Amino acid sequence: MSKHQKEMALLKEHLGKHQLKYTRQRELILDAFLKQEHITAEELYHQLARKDPHLGLATIYRTLNLFCEAGLAQARHFGTQTQYDNVSHKGHHDHLICTECGKIVEFENCDIERLQEEVAARNGFVIKTHRLELYGLCSRCQH
Amino acid sequence: MSKHQKEMALLKEHLGKHQLKYTRQRELILDAFLKQEHITAEELYHQLARKDPHLGLATIYRTLNLFCEAGLAQARHFGTQTQYDNVSHKGHHDHLICTECGKIVEFENCDIERLQEEVAARNGFVIKTHRLELYGLCSRCQH
DNA sequence: ACGCTAATTGAAATGGGTTATCAATTTCAA
DNA sequence: TTGAAATTGATAACCCATTTCAATTAGCGT
Structure with missing residues (x-):
């Protein structure tokens, strides 16, 4: 059972509205993403490689962009990379x-x-x- | 005679301190750069193509980064591109x-x-x- | 002015991060 | 359960930016 009920509900609501599907990968990525304040796609990719070595980098990018559209994440360009901020985590500094x-x-x-x-x-x-x-x-x- | 005496002096000071040279390309790029509030390397490249069709894109990038180090410009990443802000144009914007x-x-x-x-x-x-x-x-x- | 050395240049190759492609797989409504 | 539509993983393609390298140029000392 996930600890992120509220965010998962938000995601499912967005998926439903857009005829998108709830997949094992999206759940995995959501759980990992919500544990941090902000993270890059590459970092998330490496973190998840232990849980699922076959999870592709493209899927991470697609899913993070999906989170942005669902309002769970926000992309921020920093240096050459893109940081995906956890919107539910309000401690901004x-x-x-x-x-x-x-x-x-x-x-x-x-x-x-x-x-x-x-x-x-x-x-x-x-x-x-x-x-x-x-x-x-x-x-x-x-x- | 250039209209950008102050900025040119700043650049020459930086060049002198770092054993760098004052070139025709750097003068061209500085003059064009200072006319705008902010610009991308590509835009500057196309603007200058009329004045000097042989001026390479790599030189534009190198020179804009030089301006950043000299304190004349400030890089800002937006979307996939980098905007180079003219610091002198309005102090802080x-x-x-x-x-x-x-x-x-x-x-x-x-x-x-x-x-x-x-x-x-x-x-x-x-x-x-x-x-x-x-x-x-x-x-x-x-x- | 001349020559020398190191910096600079232009063109093209390379690099890093992100997105697009596509056949195989999976979801989910009927 | 079945089938249409979405998703996935692997990889190719993309885009912007940097690096490479031989040829050129700036700027110092003479």
């Missing part, structure tokens, strides 16, 4: 990055998020996710 | 991005920037630049 030593500090700021919503509303947008990165020098690298 | 149709709205918000400074200070950082992207649906794509 932004990053402070030191351009000198590479140190990364995670933070969360409600006030910033509220202002983001205001900016979006002013432009008729509805925000699904965001990305905020502050680049600079950490205390040790300011010499 | 942030983006509202529609994940459905790709529409991009640029904005600036002093309050957000101030809060960013506060977060940075609290963590001992001095910010040099930042990147803020809000992903969602524009008014037309919300149904």
